[in-house]
Amino acid sequence: MSATAEMPPKNFEVKPKLDASGQPMGELLEVSMGPHHPSTHGVFRMDVVLDGEEVVKLKPVFGYLHRNHEKIGENISYLSTMPYTDRLDYFCSMTNNWAYALTIDRLAGLAVPERAEYIRVIMAELTRLQNHTCLIGFFVQDMGALGTPMMYAFREREKILDLFESVSGARMMCNYMRFGGVRVDVNDAWLAQAKKVTNEYGKFLDEFEGFLSQNEILLARTQGVGVIPKALAVNASITGPMLRAAGVNYDLRKVDKYGIYSRFDFRVPVGEHGDLYDRYMVRVLEMRESIKILQQALRDIPAGPFMDPKAKLRGFRPKPGEVYGRIEGPKGELGFYVISDGSPNPYRYRIRPPSFINLTILEDMCLGHKIADAVVILGSVDIVLGEVDR
Amino acid sequence: METLEQIKARLEIALPITRLDILPNECPAGERSLVVNAADGFAVAKFLRDDAQLKLDYCSNVTGIDWPQATIKTKIKRKVSVEGVEKEIEETIETLRSGHLEVVYHLYSMELKHGPVVLRLRTGNRTDHTRLPSLTPLWRGAEFQEREIFDLYGVIFDGHPDLRRILMWDGFAGYPMRRDYVAPDDFEYEPTPHDKVLEQAKKHYPAEVKAEAKTEVKP
């Protein structure tokens, strides 16, 4: 489906198929896969129009978790918004914090010390590991695996969340990054435990892939389903593993080289077909690359300060100006666009949510497939409603 | 990637544009932006997307901003001769900024891996001239984001395939992200009210709030 100025009008009329004599075969069924649904990854609604089992029209409806975080950000100070950014994409609170801290560091001209940069990379890669693990668990559960792979995934994820809890105090809502560094330092015991978890993760991935990657049921249900052509993926602003599975080599860690990612030796997995199986494999391979980055970072982390001495906690007033800062979150490009007018609160605080924008072509992917595939396709987009609705 | 001045020069040669400015950015780490008239917005964006040197095929972020009517005070230094002696005095100039809504596009290139070019479109005012051209036919990724700006700010995009509310429910009246939006009074009892909530609490539970204020706690 090309995406130039000849887009079809959205509210097009759908009609059931016609039989040999030109009479419509039956009626169309409209189903609301409503907000209370175990497979929709949150309070998300899809109004699908079905011809038998085939999807002929799909309309995503969301906004059930809209808390107007952007307006809250305009009314409270810069530091106070940090705990709210945890609650955007609630699986990946460390990367949300980093994206916001990166933007404000650039806005205020703060220099982050080296140890803090290494700590940030370690936390971000651990977040990527646990996000992709638990996503594969959900993805396979949407296919009907009834929870066993998900429980395996969660068992490993708990080991990483224990690491987060011992350093920042909370499993998921970490509130850990600060402007100019991190909140508290990591000690040697923590680094040793992180090394242990990282080194054992490869073995867990082997076991996990052992019963998933070549599984005939998974192959039959994911290969050739939900294909996006490359041109459409770029035009529809898709980012993250979905884009790379479609064949476009665009990873912000390599393009923008934010933080100290240019020091690490890792590859970017790129898919070929753009279907669901490619997205699954891209995520698995990304996990293996994350393990590599973690091993390098944990080996090379230097001693030193963990916070810029010029950074102020209270009374923080950056000079007027605007900045757009973005990172490669586990779900895609997470960006923050902040306009400051010199006061303690931002003038405009905007979040560029990857899950929200990746949903643009949900209808394109699902048309022509069965309704069971629509559920799995939604699972592969990897949405978290906290980010879609903010 | 070439500088904004070079892009501006090429745009002015290629297209008949009435207004194309470069907006400065006081923050050194941020990017400057191109401000275009609403009538030329679509043509400029199409040029930026299709140009061989720029190839800005990825629209990363579409933001809406509300600039209400305000007086901006800027301090400038002027040299004035007083009794034959040249002195430098500081003056405060007040300019009236008429209210308008603004839409900012951050454009990157996935093919050439450069960017961003920041494009800004402004409406006439905040009440009746709030129409802007939609860039969704050029970048499909702007579809949901423009719907969100319509929902939360009230900017109407001409040429958008499906312009309706996205985050608020259909039938909601008002534009929540505008700076003068007043939330409806849905006060729920809160034990530790502050500021605005305390005002609401006084209206709903006057007896209780007064009683708490009166309690004298003895050491």
Added chain:
Amino acid sequence: MLGEQIIKGMAITAKNFFGSYVSKERLTTVQYPEERLPQQGNTRQFPMLVFDGDPEKGLRCVACTICEKECPPQCIYIVKSKDKKPDYKGQPQLYPAIFDIDISVCMSCSICVEVCPFESIKMNTEFELSTDDRFGALLLHKNDLAKSNEYYQKLHPDDAKESDAALAVEKAKAEAKVKAAAEAKVAAEAKAKAAAVAAPAPATPTPTTTSSATPPPAVAK
């Protein structure tokens, strides 16, 4: 053979399932609430106020209301007292007459802990606080929040050590200042006495001779 990989996958899950009867490592489920996992070192749940010794007189909080201002969801409510009481340095300070935290609003971000300059509000680790009274029972008052320093030391030993060290430094500085002021006063008194002995004040002091070597002993008691 079709289905070979499925059987291989089932072999892995079967190994885990039967292995859970034999090895403790494969049995990952913890039967809460009969069994509990030990909490991690730095875990944080809701704030608490620390006191040294007596819950009323030893409360470290001086009602500066910095935490009330910085709290993102605004869940702290402080009313200052009218009188003052001496703090750990011996200086008279205000104290909070009312200090309420609404834990149904608190999001455990610990920004209040970060900005407190007096080491008086810290994070507690109790989380089994569920009740069926939505408003009253989830509003913690000063006496619910006050916990002793010994409790804090048991909970977070490293943080408590740092906190105590910081307070000891402050106390030492204050004591040094008091001692220096006392010594300065003694020295001034001695100088004044010496000046009074050496040069008795003239009967009619002339206006031009106002420049005196020693400062006038106005403060001498």
